Amino acid sequence: MARFFMAGTNIKDGRAIIRGQDAEHIRVLRMRPGEDVVICDGQGTDYRCRLVSSAPGEAEAEVLEVVPCRGEPGVAVTVYAGLPKGERADFLVQKCVEAGASDIVFFNCERCVARPDGRSMEKKLERFCRIAEAAAQQSGRGRIPEVRYEHNYVEMLNLSMKAEAGLFMYEKGEGRVPMKQAIESAGSFKTAAIVTGPEGGFTEAEARMAKACGLTLCSMGERILRCETAPVIAVSAVMYATGNL
Amino acid sequence: MARFFMAGTNIKDGRAIIRGQDAEHIRVLRMRPGEDVVICDGQGTDYRCRLVSSAPGEAEAEVLEVVPCRGEPGVAVTVYAGLPKGERADFLVQKCVEAGASDIVFFNCERCVARPDGRSMEKKLERFCRIAEAAAQQSGRGRIPEVRYEHNYVEMLNLSMKAEAGLFMYEKGEGRVPMKQAIESAGSFKTAAIVTGPEGGFTEAEARMAKACGLTLCSMGERILRCETAPVIAVSAVMYATGNL
Numbered sequence: 001m002a003r004f005f006m007a008g009t010n011i012k013d014g015r016a017i018i019r020g021q022d023a024e025h026i027r028v029l030r031m032r033p034g035e036d037v038v039i040c041d042g043q044g045t046d047y048r049c050r051l052v053s054s055a056p057g058e059a060e061a062e063v064l065e066v067v068p069c070r071g072e073p074g075v076a077v078t079v080y081a082g083l084p085k086g087e088r089a090d091f092l093v094q095k096c097v098e099a100g101a102s103d104i105v106f107f108n109c110e111r112c113v114a115r116p117d118g119r120s121m122e123k124k125l126e127r128f129c130r131i132a133e134a135a136a137q138q139s140g141r142g143r144i145p146e147v148r149y150e151h152n153y154v155e156m157l158n159l160s161m162k163a164e165a166g167l168f169m170y171e172k173g174e175g176r177v178p179m180k181q182a183i184e185s186a187g188s189f190k191t192a193a194i195v196t197g198p199e200g201g202f203t204e205a206e207a208r209m210a211k212a213c214g215l216t217l218c219s220m221g222e223r224i225l226r227c228e229t230a231p232v233i234a235v236s237a238v239m240y241a242t243g244n245l
Numbered sequence: 246m247a248r249f250f251m252a253g254t255n256i257k258d259g260r261a262i263i264r265g266q267d268a269e270h271i272r273v274l275r276m277r278p279g280e281d282v283v284i285c286d287g288q289g290t291d292y293r294c295r296l297v298s299s300a301p302g303e304a305e306a307e308v309l310e311v312v313p314c315r316g317e318p319g320v321a322v323t324v325y326a327g328l329p330k331g332e333r334a335d336f337l338v339q340k341c342v343e344a345g346a347s348d349i350v351f352f353n354c355e356r357c358v359a360r361p362d363g364r365s366m367e368k369k370l371e372r373f374c375r376i377a378e379a380a381a382q383q384s385g386r387g388r389i390p391e392v393r394y395e396h397n398y399v400e401m402l403n404l405s406m407k408a409e410a411g412l413f414m415y416e417k418g419e420g421r422v423p424m425k426q427a428i429e430s431a432g433s434f435k436t437a438a439i440v441t442g443p444e445g446g447f448t449e450a451e452a453r454m455a456k457a458c459g460l461t462l463c464s465m466g467e468r469i470l471r472c473e474t475a476p477v478i479a480v481s482a483v484m485y486a487t488g489n490l
Contacts, residue, residue: 070467098474100466139468179490221345221490222315223384229343229477236481237490245424245466245482 002029003038003137005144011039011063016049018059026051026059037061044072044142069142073244076102076191079231080160082198083107083149085114088228093128093147095228097135099235100244103146104132107156111200121149153206156195157213164189165238166215169196169230170207179218179234183241186216194234199227247274248283248382250389256284256308261294263304271296271304282306289317289387314387318489321347321436324476325405327443328352328394330359333473338373338392340473342380344480345489348391349377352401356445366394398451401440402458409434410483411460414441414475415452420462424479427461428486439479444472 004022039047046069049061083106128147136144150156165186239245249267284292291314294306328351373392381389395401410431484490
């Protein structure tokens, strides 16, 4: 069934007025009165609606049912990822949203190759947000994950350590625990932070700082994962462990 | 550390003679005598070697240590995937190999959009095998996963039901269990089959056949996953569950 986020929609007295891009999308899909659509408020609630009319720029639907969105996982996982180059970042956003990530924060660190200036980062973020919205819509998520950028590594650590379970993926060194052990030791949690590095990984100093901030240094099975693959696998593991798969 | 598969290498009396592409690769990497490389036999054993000489077309190294490859998971997961279109298939191969899949079998089914003829499938498979080899090398796997094609759906089911844990990912319908429940009910296993559909998913008849063959119909958290994403997430979940993450 077609799903839309609320952006262009006004719901009042059991009627949904759909405007802008979404109304256009309904026309492109050649949907007819009588067909059902789901309109999601972006806060985890779905409005199941039946189309009443579709005209250029505006469609109208009748609200049949208001239900919690089933595609929204019960755990909020924020992905903190060292900003990768080019298409890897697009991929990371799309797949982490599908896998169920709550938000994505790209950050800058010592071995980041991509170091966009303010203007170019702004453009990148616009692009990432569009990818996140499309992926959320397509996969039936109940909210659109936010994508942000944090240029300060220490500030990123400050943010990530607020989660109940803070996991720092590190590909080498002593003192790491398997990711499974880290997740199981965290007990029951509703918020998690997954921190992954850029193409060149983290420096030892960065890993030490993360540990000092209370994050758990984790290994991921001794395979070397690409920087855009690691967060997708880590989010999947957390979803599995918390009963969301 | 640079890793190579054995293909062009001859190991004898503690010396490794590296020829062909791998010798060329060593030159491109500008590796010098005294640097270490790992040569993997593709059967799960790593030869840690120190470069003695590097010339056009041939390099020589001394074997320092013979160790089991740590990047090879302890469970053999074969991915059976309805053949997707275009780049989605490339992605699926690369990411499933990184995630730890043992082998990948693409198959044909009712809603497959991609239906290559014999000659074009042969070319596709050559390409997939190259992608699998590169991903295995890069991620430190101990063997190169095979990529095959099975045009007969029933034959694919026959193959997949031989695994100790057979999981059939189905995006709708009654009688499915959450993937986590399916994996936990399977108890301890060393082989698993993960079956995922093409872009349009499986038909009801196909799902019924799978169930009749003893595969467990699984849901994956009520999110609609793209056909190239679902197997990566499912492999990650199995790796997590079996202590390989």
